[in-house]
Every structure is written in structure tokens, then in C-alpha cells.
Amino acid sequence: MGTRCEGLRDSLSPIAYYEEYSHFRLDCLKIDDNKELSMSANEDLAKERARCDFNVSEITNILDGGIERTKQRKKIESIALSNGKCCDVTPEETLGPKERYENAIRKSCLYTKIVKDQVLTLTGLEVLGSNSSVLRRTADAFFKDISPFLLHLGMFVPTIMGQGTPEQQSYWLPRALDFQIIGTYAQTELGHGTFIRGLETTATYDPDTEEFVIHSPRLTSYKWWAGGLGKTSNYCIVVAQLYTQGKCYGIHPFIVQIRDEDTHMPLPGVRVGEIGPRMGFNTADNGFLGFDHYRIPRNHMLMKNSQVLKDGTYVKVASHSKLTYGTMVFVRVMLVNEVAFNLAKAATIAVRYSAVRRQSEKISGEPEPQIIDYVTQQHKLFVCIATAHALQLSSNWLWKTFSAVLADMRGGNTENLPELHALSSCLKALSTSDSAALIEQCRLACGGHGYMLSSNLPLLYSFVTATRTYEGDYTVLLLQTARFLIKAWEQAESGNPVTPTVSYMEEAVVGNKYKWNGSAEGIIKAAYYVAAGKISSSVTSIRKRMKNGKAFEDAWELTGVQLVAAAEAHCRAVICDVYRKETVRLTANSSPNVKTVMDQLNMLYLSHWALERTGDLLRYTSTTEDDIISCQQRYEELLAAIRPNAVGLVDAFDFPDEILQSTLGAYDGRVYERLMEEALKSPLNAEPVNRSFHQYLKPLMQGKL
Numbered sequence: 001m002g003t004r005c006e007g008l009r010d011s012l013s014p015i016a017y018y019e020e021y022s023h024f025r026l027d028c029l030k031i032d033d034n035k036e037l038s039m040s041a042n043e044d045l046a047k048e049r050a051r052c053d054f055n056v057s058e059i060t061n062i063l064d065g066g067i068e069r070t071k072q073r074k075k076i077e078s079i080a081l082s083n084g085k086c087c088d089v090t091p092e093e094t095l096g097p098k099e100r101y102e103n104a105i106r107k108s109c110l111y112t113k114i115v116k117d118q119v120l121t122l123t124g125l126e127v128l129g130s131n132s133s134v135l136r137r138t139a140d141a142f143f144k145d146i147s148p149f150l151l152h153l154g155m156f157v158p159t160i161m162g163q164g165t166p167e168q169q170s171y172w173l174p175r176a177l178d179f180q181i182i183g184t185y186a187q188t189e190l191g192h193g194t195f196i197r198g199l200e201t202t203a204t205y206d207p208d209t210e211e212f213v214i215h216s217p218r219l220t221s222y223k224w225w226a227g228g229l230g231k232t233s234n235y236c237i238v239v240a241q242l243y244t245q246g247k248c249y250g251i252h253p254f255i256v257q258i259r260d261e262d263t264h265m266p267l268p269g270v271r272v273g274e275i276g277p278r279m280g281f282n283t284a285d286n287g288f289l290g291f292d293h294y295r296i297p298r299n300h301m302l303m304k305n306s307q308v309l310k311d312g313t314y315v316k317v318a319s320h321s322k323l324t325y326g327t328m329v330f331v332r333v334m335l336v337n338e339v340a341f342n343l344a345k346a347a348t349i350a351v352r353y354s355a356v357r358r359q360s361e362k363i364s365g366e367p368e369p370q371i372i373d374y375v376t377q378q379h380k381l382f383v384c385i386a387t388a389h390a391l392q393l394s395s396n397w398l399w400k401t402f403s404a405v406l407a408d409m410r411g412g413n414t415e416n417l418p419e420l421h422a423l424s425s426c427l428k429a430l431s432t433s434d435s436a437a438l439i440e441q442c443r444l445a446c447g448g449h450g451y452m453l454s455s456n457l458p459l460l461y462s463f464v465t466a467t468r469t470y471e472g473d474y475t476v477l478l479l480q481t482a483r484f485l486i487k488a489w490e491q492a493e494s495g496n497p498v499t500p501t502v503s504y505m506e507e508a509v510v511g512n513k514y515k516w517n518g519s520a521e522g523i524i525k526a527a528y529y530v531a532a533g534k535i536s537s538s539v540t541s542i543r544k545r546m547k548n549g550k551a552f553e554d555a556w557e558l559t560g561v562q563l564v565a566a567a568e569a570h571c572r573a574v575i576c577d578v579y580r581k582e583t584v585r586l587t588a589n590s591s592p593n594v595k596t597v598m599d600q601l602n603m604l605y606l607s608h609w610a611l612e613r614t615g616d617l618l619r620y621t622s623t624t625e626d627d628i629i630s631c632q633q634r635y636e637e638l639l640a641a642i643r644p645n646a647v648g649l650v651d652a653f654d655f656p657d658e659i660l661q662s663t664l665g666a667y668d669g670r671v672y673e674r675l676m677e678e679a680l681k682s683p684l685n686a687e688p689v690n691r692s693f694h695q696y697l698k699p700l701m702q703g704k705l
């Protein structure tokens with residue numbers, strides 16, 4: 001058997017090698033009768049499920065948005081998962097970079113075909129609307145890392161929809177949706193990501209040929225980062241500074257073909273490639289792109305918001321100057337849902353593992369407890385479940401707000417755009433930051449095994465931590481929200497009406513201190529008073545600095561730390577408020593035990609954040625030390641109350657094992673068996689002796705090196 005293992009790698013391609021190797025790996029390690037690898041489900045998990053006192057599917061339905069939506073999701077999932085070919089023969093993380101990418105393309109094409117042939121016939125174009133989150137979720141059964149097609153569906157198609165004229169849409173969308181062309185969104189450059197007015201790629205209109213000349217004048221103007229750009233896409237949205245009739249009109253989106261549709265070779269004047277290994281996203285071929293006086297037809301400028309006529313005349317169509325930023329707002333809204341989903345996965349893995357894992361002794365000589373019975377473990381994990389609920393419900397609410405503002409804008413009314421921008425910015429910032437931190441908390445809660453890639457927690461973290469940066473960095477987006485808050489505060493001070501999400505300012509500007517009461521509504525009100533206090537302090541600091549001679553911009557910059565904290569506090573209050581109201585609304589007709597456990601989770605979230613911000617409560621409200629002590633006591637009671645239902649709560653997220661892709665989190669709790677099964681798939685286990693022994697170790701050990 002040893003001989004078979006040793007010669008194999010040299011004679012087969014890497015993928016074929018792994019496929020072949022997976023059939024005899026157990027032989028190689030001489031665990032050929034599989035005796036130790038029990039197939040029976042873990043008993044502790046079975047007991048946890050038996051003691052759960054609420055109807056799990058009721059909560060699943062609430063999170064899905066109703067029983068019909070659960071049925072629809074399950075139907076789509078079962079179509080995709082029953083295909084079977086989604087599974088990797090060998091774990092994708094053990095492949096080299098090239099094979100990993102090729103495997104990701106293989107799986108993306110397979111999934112696309114399933115969606116086109118089987119799901120679209122079921123849902124029609126609904127697949128782009130309410131079912132897109134189901135498709136996104138189901139895609140995780142195919143990819144542990146990211147599909148190279150994510151940017152095509154996540155940004156290329158939405159930009160055409162949001163920024164193209166009806167004629168442009170009817171030309172490009174059918175081709176894009178049918179995957180006849182694949183695109184991405186190339187905005188960020190080597191030199192600029194945040195400050196998009198500073199982008200350097202130029203698009204200069206030439207009326208003689210009715211073309212734009214796209215050019216990258218220097219290294220820092222090279223596009224950098226776009227997902228799927230390096231190898232996959234043949235088209236992309238390029239965001240460039242528009243010049244016509246000798247004048248610069250700022251950044252605009254263009255559809256640019258970068259590769260031949262038949263040979264896939266980069267077109268003359270286009271320089272494109274992949275940017276190299278990254279912390280995550282390693283199957284998404286993030287790329288670079290430069291242009292050398294590259295010509296595209298005039299009508300490849302996306303012209304819904306502004307146009308360049310044949311003679312070069314620039315015409316502004318849109319009623320708001322920031323509508324070209326629309327795709328970013330859309331993706332920020334989508335990301336809240338995206339990270340809620342990933343956090344729910346991490347919580348499922350860590351809670352199930354914590355019910356299976358036993359460690360240490362609470363009382364000497366007694367059986368080792370399940371680690372979920374340690375109150376410190378409950379403290380780490382239950383807030384993750386609660387936050388996944390808070391973000392899921394906030395994301396639904398944000399989506400409704402987004403849709404309403406979009407409908408207004410279709411009728412020419414952009415009045416509510418600043419509030420939507422402020423909300424989507426801070427919710428994107430906080431949801432991504434919280435989720436990344438809590439996914440890491442889940443990993444740490446799983447001890448050493450959480451560090452295994454096969455747990456899926458490291459990959460979840462590396463994916464989600466990037467969401468804090470892309471589509472607008474955390475700090476930068478909170479500063480955008482702060483601009484809106486400071487203006488709203490000034491309006492409230494002068495007695496003018498303010499928009500709904502900042503209406504709390506009208507009461508707070510008077511200067512009263514809020515008296516704490518430990519009810520849910522009381523904690524939410526206190527959170528709004530903390531936000532108001534921080535906004536007020538920021539305003540005072542800016543004014544003081546200006547009084548001392550600073551220009552507004554300098555005073556703003558010097559107050560940046562306070563402004564970010566104020567925007568964070570505002571957003572936290574909004575999430576607490578929305579989470580509470582939505583919980584009450586959605587459980588109005590639920591069974592009593594579902595109502596109770598959803599309320600407990602909600603109270604846990606509110607108490608958690610009150611305790612995290614005791615300094616702020618003591619400073620900005622009339623909360624006393626005794627109030628904090630009773631809040632702490634309530635929090636600990638909630639941990640104990642939620643404990644028996646913890647596994648039921650994560651089961652309610654209803655992730656099939658294929659989507660979780662975790663040795664620690666599978667439904668049956670066969671943690672140790674799965675860890676060993678995955679270990680045996682490691683390429684290093686394909687041969688009893690690695691060739692480096694003969695090449696280096698043996699000579700070293702025998703003093704012959």
C-alpha cells in the first residue's frame with residue numbers, strides 16, 4: 001500500500017491525485033475497518049433537543065419571514081443539495097491556489113446551471129428579489145470560501161439595474177442574467193478606496209469617434225481588489241473620472257469589455273491579473289486592471305443619472321448628486337443580512353459543539369460537565385444567538401426602508417436619501433464589526449478545535465472581517481452617519497422637525513437626564529439618551545474648537561473620536577429599538593413558549609449592551625450603581641433561563657449540514673469522528689513517509705547533511 005501512495009502524486013494531476021487518494025486514505029493509515037469511527041449521533045445533543053420547550057419550526061418560520069417562505073427556501077435548498085455533486089472530494093482548503101480557483105469555477109458553473117435549469121423554473125425572476133438571500137445561503141453548500149461569481153450577481157447586475165437606462169438594461173441584463181457575460185465592479189484603485197472623488201482612472205469623450213477613451217495615468221490609478229476580476233470576468237463596471245469638452249464632471253460608471261468573449265484573452269490596451277494571496281476571498285480571484293488609452297462606445301457609459309450626448313454635451317438627469325453611489329448603498333443594505341446569516345452559522349457550530357464537548361470538573365470527582373453548562377461559556381455564546389436575531393430583524397427592517405426610499409426616488413423624491421445613507425452606513429458598520437467580533441468569540445469558545453479549518457470558523461471569520469472594510473470602512477461610514485446626526489441635532493435645537501429615526505433628539509435637546517428603569521422599553525430609551533448625550537458632547541466640542549479659532553473642518557477632524565462614538569451609540573439604539581419592536585410584532589400570534597424564549601433573547605441583548613456601556617449610562621442618564629447591579633443580576637438570570645433551549649435556538653436557524661460545512665457543528669454531533677475523518681483527508685496522510693524524510697531529515701539525523 002505504501003508504494004501506491006508514494007508514487008501517486010508524481011503520476012497524476014493534483015485534482016485527480018486528491019480524488020484517487022480519498023479512496024484509499026484509510027488504508028494508508030491502517031484504520032481500514034473504521035471501528036473507531038462511530039456512526040451514531042451524539043447522545044448529549046439528543047438530550048438537549050428533548051429538553052427544548054418550544055416549537056423549533058415556529059422560530060424558523062419567524063426568521064424566514066413566514067411559513068410559506070420557509071417552505072420555498074427548503075424547496076430551493078433541496079433542489080440544489082440533492083444534486084450531490086456539490087461536495088468536494090477533498091477539502092478545498094487543502095488545495096493549492098490554482099486548483100482551489102479552478103475548483104471554485106467548476107462549482108460555480110455547476111450551481112449556476114442548477115439555478116438556471118431548476119430553480120428559475122420554480123421561482124421565475126423572483127430569484128433576484130426575495131429569493132436572492134436563499135440562493136446566497138444555499139451557495140454555501142458549494143463554497144466554503146467565496147464564489148468567483150459573487151460580484152457578478154452582487155454588484156455588476158445591480159449596477160446595471162440601478163444606473164442603466166431602460167435601453168441599456170434591456171441590452172445588458174438578459175446577457176448578464178443568462179451568464180453569457182460575467183462581470184464585476186471595479187471602483188477601488190491602488191491609491192484610493194475610501195475617497196472615491198480622488199479616483200484617477202479617466203474616461204475622456206472623443207466626439208469624432210463617439211467613444212470614451214479609458215486610461216490609467218499612473219500606477220496608483222490601477223483598479224485593485226474587484227472580486228472575480230483577475231481571471232473570471234470578461235466585462236466590468238469601471239468607475240472613472242468623466243472628461244468631456246475639456247471639463248471633468250467627476251466619477252461615473254462605464255461598462256467595459258476586458259476580455260475576448262471567445263478566447264477570454266485580455267483585449268489590447270487592457271492589463272488584468274490577480275492581486276495575490278489574501279487573508280480570505282482566496283477563491284474569488286480579486287484582481288487588478290489598467291488601461292492604455294482603451295476605447296469603448298459612448299453608450300457604454302451607464303446613463304440613467306447623467307448622459308454625454310453625441311456632440312459631447314454633458315446632461316445631468318438625476319435630482320441628487322450622489323445617486324451614482326447607489327450600488328454601494330444597495331450592497332451595504334444587503335450586507336447586514338449577509339453577516340447576520342454568517343453569525344448564525346458560527347453560533348450554530350459553537351453552541352452544538354459546546355453541548356457535545358465535556359471538560360474539567362465543576363465538583364471534584366463528578367462527571368465532566370458539558371462546557372455549555374459553564375456560565376462563562378453561556379455569556380460568550382448566547383449573545384451570539386441574540387445578535388444574529390437582532391441583525392436579521394434589523395436587516396429586514398432596513399430592506400423595507402430601502403425599498404420605500406427607492407420607490408420615492410423613482411417618483412423624483414430624494415428627500416429621504418440622506419437618512420437612508422446615514423442608516424445604511426451605520427448599520428453596515430456595526431453589523432459587520434459585531435459579527436466579525438462574535439464569530440471570533442465563537443471560535444475561541446471552541447478551544448483548540450475551533451482553530452481547525454474543518455470547523456469552518458476560521459473561514460467564516462476571514463470572510464466576515466473583510467466586510468468591515470469593503471463597501472466602506474467602519475470608521476469612514478460612522479463618520480458619514482455622524483454628519484447626518486450633527487445636522488439633525490442642530491435642527492432639533494432650533495425647534496425644526498427632524499426625521500423619524502432621530503426623533504428622540506427632540507426630547508433630548510431640552511437637557512433632561514433620563515431615569516433608568518430596567519424594562520426593555522426603558523433600556524432602549526436610555527440607549528437613545530446615551531446617543532443624544534454623545535451627539536451633544538460632540539457638538540459642544542466642535543463649537544468650542546471653532547470658538548478657539550479652528551475652521552469647521554479642523555474642529556470636525558479633531559472631534560472625530562467622539563463623532564464615531566456618537567454614531568455608534570445612535571446605531572446601537574436603533575438596533576435595540578428595531579429588534580424589540582420586531583420581536584413583539586412577529587411573536588404576537590406565537591405560542592407562549594416561543595414568545596417567552598424570543599423575549600428572553602431580546603432582553604439578553606438589551607441587558608448585554610447596557611452592561612457593556614455602564615460608563616455611558618452613568619454619564620448620560622440618571623442610572624445608579626444599584627440599577628447596574630440589578631441589570632447584571634437580570635442578565636445572569638437570562639443566561640440560566642435560555643440555557644435549556646440553547647440547542648433548540650440554533651436548530652431553529654435550520655442550516656443543513658451541507659451549508660454549515662463544519663466538523664464541530666453538524667446536526668448529529670459526531671464531532672470527534674468528523675475531526676478524524678477530515679484529518680485523514682489531509683494530503684500529508686496520503687503516504688506513510690514523506691519524501692522530505694529521505695531528502696533532509698535522514699541526512700540530518702545521520703549527520704550526513
Ligand SMILES: CCCCCCCCCCCCCCCCCCCCC/C=C/C(=O)SCCNC(=O)CCNC(=O)[C@H](O)C(C)(C)COP(=O)(O)OP(=O)(O)OC[C@H]1O[C@@H](n2cnc3c(N)ncnc32)[C@H](O)[C@@H]1OP(=O)(O)O
Nearest residue numbers: 112132136139149153154194196322325421470471472483
Ligand atoms: C448562481 C451562482 C452564483 C453563486 C453565488 C450566489 C449568490 C447569490 C446572489 C445574491 C447576491 C447577494 C449579495 C450579497 C452580498 C454582496 C457582497 C458583495 C461583495 C462586495 C465586495 C466589495 C466590494 C466593494 O468594496 S466596492 C467599493 C466600495 N467602496 C466604497 O464603499 C467607498 C467608500 N467611500 C464612499 O462611499 C464615499 O467616498 C464617502 C461617502 C466616504 C465620501 O464621499 P464624498 O463624495 O467624498 O462625499 P462627502 O464629501 O463626504 O459627502 C458629500 C455629501 O454626500 C453625502 N453622501 C455620501 N455618500 C452618499 C450616498 N451613498 N448616498 C447619499 N448621500 C451620500 C454625504 O453624507 C454628504 O452629505 P452632506 O453632509 O449633506 O453634505
Ligand SMILES: Cc1cc2nc3c(=O)[nH]c(=O)nc-3n(C[C@H](O)[C@H](O)[C@H](O)COP(=O)(O)OP(=O)(O)OC[C@H]3O[C@@H](n4cnc5c(N)ncnc54)[C@H](O)[C@@H]3O)c2cc1C
Nearest residue numbers: 185186187188192193194225226227466469470471472475
Ligand atoms: C476582500 C475585499 C474585497 C473587495 N472587493 C472590492 C470590489 O469588488 N470592488 C472594489 O471596487 N473594491 C473592492 N474592495 C476595496 C474596498 O472597497 C476598500 O478596501 C474599502 O473601501 C476601504 O478603502 P481603502 O482600502 O482605500 O482603505 P483606506 O481608506 O486607505 O483606509 C485605511 C485607514 O484609514 C482610515 N481612513 C480613511 N479615510 C478616513 C477619513 N476620511 N477619516 C478617518 N479615517 C479615515 C480608515 O478608517 C482606515 O483605518 C475590496 C476590499 C476587500 C478587503
